[in-house]
Amino acid sequence: MSEPLLQAINLQCERDQRELFRDLSFSILPATVTRVEGANGSGKTTLLRILAGLSDAWAGQLLWCGKPRARMRESFLRNVLYLGHRPGIKPLLSPLENLRALMAGRRPITDKVLTQALTRTGLAGYEQVPCQNLSAGQQRRVALARLLVADEPLWLLDEVFTAIDASGVAAIENLLQERAAEGGAVVFTTHHNVQIAGTKRLVLTPRAVGYDD
Amino acid sequence: MIKPLDQAVGSVEAMKAVFARDMKVAFRQRQDLLNPLLFFTMVVTLFPLGVSPEISFLQEAGAGILWVAALLSVLLSLDHLFRHDFDDGTLEQLVLQPQPLFLLVLAKTMAHWVLTGLPLVLLAPVLGVMVHLDGNSIAILCLTLLMGTPVLSLIGAIGAALTLGLRSAGVLLSLLIIPLYIPVLIFGTGTVAAATEGAPVGAYLALLGAFLALALTLAPFASAAALKVSLSNS
Numbered sequence: 001m002s003e004p005l006l007q008a009i010n011l012q013c014e015r016d017q018r019e020l021f022r023d024l025s026f027s028i029l030p031a032t033v034t035r036v037e038g039a040n041g042s043g044k045t046t047l048l049r050i051l052a053g054l055s056d057a058w059a060g061q062l063l064w065c066g067k068p069r070a071r072m073r074e075s076f077l078r079n080v081l082y083l084g085h086r087p088g089i090k091p092l093l094s095p096l097e098n099l100r101a102l103m104a105g106r107r108p109i110t111d112k113v114l115t116q117a118l119t120r121t122g123l124a125g126y127e128q129v130p131c132q133n134l135s136a137g138q139q140r141r142v143a144l145a146r147l148l149v150a151d152e153p154l155w156l157l158d159e160v161f162t163a164i165d166a167s168g169v170a171a172i173e174n175l176l177q178e179r180a181a182e183g184g185a186v187v188f189t190t191h192h193n194v195q196i197a198g199t200k201r202l203v204l205t206p207r208a209v210g211y212d213d
Numbered sequence: 214m215i216k217p218l219d220q221a222v223g224s225v226e227a228m229k230a231v232f233a234r235d236m237k238v239a240f241r242q243r244q245d246l247l248n249p250l251l252f253f254t255m256v257v258t259l260f261p262l263g264v265s266p267e268i269s270f271l272q273e274a275g276a277g278i279l280w281v282a283a284l285l286s287v288l289l290s291l292d293h294l295f296r297h298d299f300d301d302g303t304l305e306q307l308v309l310q311p312q313p314l315f316l317l318v319l320a321k322t323m324a325h326w327v328l329t330g331l332p333l334v335l336l337a338p339v340l341g342v343m344v345h346l347d348g349n350s351i352a353i354l355c356l357t358l359l360m361g362t363p364v365l366s367l368i369g370a371i372g373a374a375l376t377l378g379l380r381s382a383g384v385l386l387s388l389l390i391i392p393l394y395i396p397v398l399i400f401g402t403g404t405v406a407a408a409t410e411g412a413p414v415g416a417y418l419a420l421l422g423a424f425l426a427l428a429l430t431l432a433p434f435a436s437a438a439a440l441k442v443s444l445s446n447s
Binding site for chain 1: 217219227230234237238241297300303306308309310312441442444446
């Protein structure tokens with residue numbers, strides 16, 4: 001059994017005086033796909049933000065590769081890719097410029113590779129168009145193009161299927177499956193009907209939390 | 214097999230990338246760059262019309278008018294410093310970069326200064342001539358603005374980061390930041406006043422330099438911490 005990348009022990013979160021979850025313990029292992037499920041407002045986004053290190057409103061323990069995450073900040077951030085509701089795309093910049101800026105702090109990468117990634121997401125010919133002129137789904141695809149060049153072992157994807165068409169959803173399903181086969185870990189939330197073989201489910205229900213394979 | 218990675222891009226490279234992106238975005242929206250300059254010019258132009266066009270009055274009050282106008286136009290531009298990044302999600306990605314956040318915030322703040330403070334410094338001599346300042350006073354005024362406006366951007370970034378989660382942050386931002394701007398304003402105008410009287414200005418400039426050094430080394434830490442708090446609550 002390989003060592004878990006991220007381990008949550010007795011995670012607890014309260015928001016606006018409402019308890020979202022308590023005593024939530026789970027491990028994210030390499031080569032797994034985990035789907036966080038729950039009704040609207042059950043805390044899926046909050047959980048992902050906590051895992052990504054964006055939210056401090058939690059109690060419990062988070063271990064990164066077996067050590068407390070707070071002490072591993074740089075290593076943790078280098079190894080985690082988070083895509084949130086807001087895609088992180090500047091409307092005034094072109095897809096290529098956006099991708100270049102997002103990758104700049106991660107690893108050196110050539111424009112050729114980035115252009116290929118954009119082509120694979122169906123944005124060929126749009127490389128130089130300002131993102132504000134693209135449709136919502138196309139903007140989403142710019143953010144998703146990052147997944148094609150990402151080398152981070154852990155991906156936290158919040159509602160990535162929003163505004164994506166059917167063929168795009170299938171492509172992302174394939175990508176996540178391939179990613180898991182290569183040894184990467186993926187945690188995602190979605191309201192779409194997504195079928196990825198071997199998906200673990202992490203169900204958030206108010207006051208009762210279950211985790212099963 | 215995918216293994217945890219250790220090496221990230223160096224901090225300096227990452228700072229350059231943040232700076233370059235902010236510049237690029239700003240130049241795609243050139244009309245916004247003119248706003249602080251326009252405000253600066255308008256305020257300075259309205260004083261002779263509204264108060265008195267007397268040369269003696271303008272010579273005496275000119276440096277103060279220019280400094281107050283510069284301070285207010287920097288203040289007006291502060292809300293945009295993180296707001297757009299916050300709305301489109303690039304700020305989240307910035308916070309999640311492996312490099313120290315205070316350095317990335319410093320890069321953003323420097324971009325803000327180059328886009329608002331520096332143009333004000335470059336425009337100041339023209340407006341200085343308009344309010345009948347002599348050559349020596351104008352030179353000193355520009356020097357104080359050159360040292361003072363980065364302090365305004367750096368301190369302002371703390372306030373901008375703190376008020377990020379609020380819908381209408383303008384008033385609170387001003388209330389938070391103006392008290393911290395006052396020392397810079399006092400020593401900025403004091404330097405020019407001393408120069409006009411022919412007194413030595415070395416001590417004043419040293420104090421402004423101390424403000425700059427202090428702001429440069431401490432403010433980015435405060436801004437970075439404030440950003441994390443604001444994002445955590447959003």
